[in-house]
Amino acid sequence: MATNDLDRVVPLDHLDDFEVADGDPDVRGWSVMSADGQKIGRVDQLLVDTDAMKVRYLDVDMKDGMGGAEDRHTLLPIGYAQLDRDSRTVRATTLRAADCATAPAYGRTPLTHQGADEMDDHWRGRGTADSETHMTLSEEQLAVRKRERAAGEVEIEKQVVTERVSQAVPLTHDEVVVERRPVEGGMVAGGTIGGEEHLRVPLTAEEAVVDKRVVPKEELVVRTQSVTENEVVEADLRRETAEVTRDGVAERNR
Numbered sequence: 001m002a003t004n005d006l007d008r009v010v011p012l013d014h015l016d017d018f019e020v021a022d023g024d025p026d027v028r029g030w031s032v033m034s035a036d037g038q039k040i041g042r043v044d045q046l047l048v049d050t051d052a053m054k055v056r057y058l059d060v061d062m063k064d065g066m067g068g069a070e071d072r073h074t075l076l077p078i079g080y081a082q083l084d085r086d087s088r089t090v091r092a093t094t095l096r097a098a099d100c101a102t103a104p105a106y107g108r109t110p111l112t113h114q115g116a117d118e119m120d121d122h123w124r125g126r127g128t129a130d131s132e133t134h135m136t137l138s139e140e141q142l143a144v145r146k147r148e149r150a151a152g153e154v155e156i157e158k159q160v161v162t163e164r165v166s167q168a169v170p171l172t173h174d175e176v177v178v179e180r181r182p183v184e185g186g187m188v189a190g191g192t193i194g195g196e197e198h199l200r201v202p203l204t205a206e207e208a209v210v211d212k213r214v215v216p217k218e219e220l221v222v223r224t225q226s227v228t229e230n231e232v233v234e235a236d237l238r239r240e241t242a243e244v245t246r247d248g249v250a251e252r253n254r
Helices: 097-101 113-123
Strands: 007-011 031-033 039-049 054-062 073-077 081-084 089-092 242-246 249-253
Touching (some): 007 054, 007 113, 073 113
Parallel strands (some): 031 089
Antiparallel strands (some): 007 039, 031 039, 039 054, 054 073
16 A cells, blocks of 8 residues: 655555564564553554654554443554563553553554654653663573483403412321330240241321312492582573663663
8 A cells, every 4th residue: 555755654564665574573463461460452553654664653452441432543652562472462561551541542544744743742751650661681591400321331240260279288197117125034935937927017198189169259249329429511691781871871781
């Protein structure tokens, strides 16, 4: 749809060469909540300031009963809007539901310079008593978790090792001791000389007999145990800071 050269603020769907920039959320269809926690309505359109080449207002389709008439639309200045991407919600951070209920009705047409100025005049000075706005600063934090992994294995195998040992063993054996004694009373009558006579004396001796027997020597008890050691983990964390520019001088709040 073509727009008049005098039109200053135009709905996005009226502009053929305009679209939401990559990375920016398209908030059309998102719920709109007031600063006091009431639902105002939902975003119907984005109104683009064709001079500044940026979104100037959100066209809010107000819920039934908000501001009286049914199917009532109003324009919420983008400066009053805070986007909650997780819940797909636009929060009017300083505007109460009553402020929005009394906002001028919007006829869903392009605004001239005069119409935009009149809309700005209405919203100027509106909001909560302290007129505070909010900016959320976030930071990344380490979230360290643990998981088990394979750390190798220990293999225990029984082997036979042969070693030569020696041991002293006391052994007993017999020896012959010959003792000569004189015969008392002289010669024995009737004796002869030269008769054959010999004695046989058996001798015994102990010898070492080596036997082997298997006896338990020691027992291996194999188990695992948990050992806790400290390990230092490192990561680069990002955080947001706010930079305030006052009279052209930047003041960074760390």
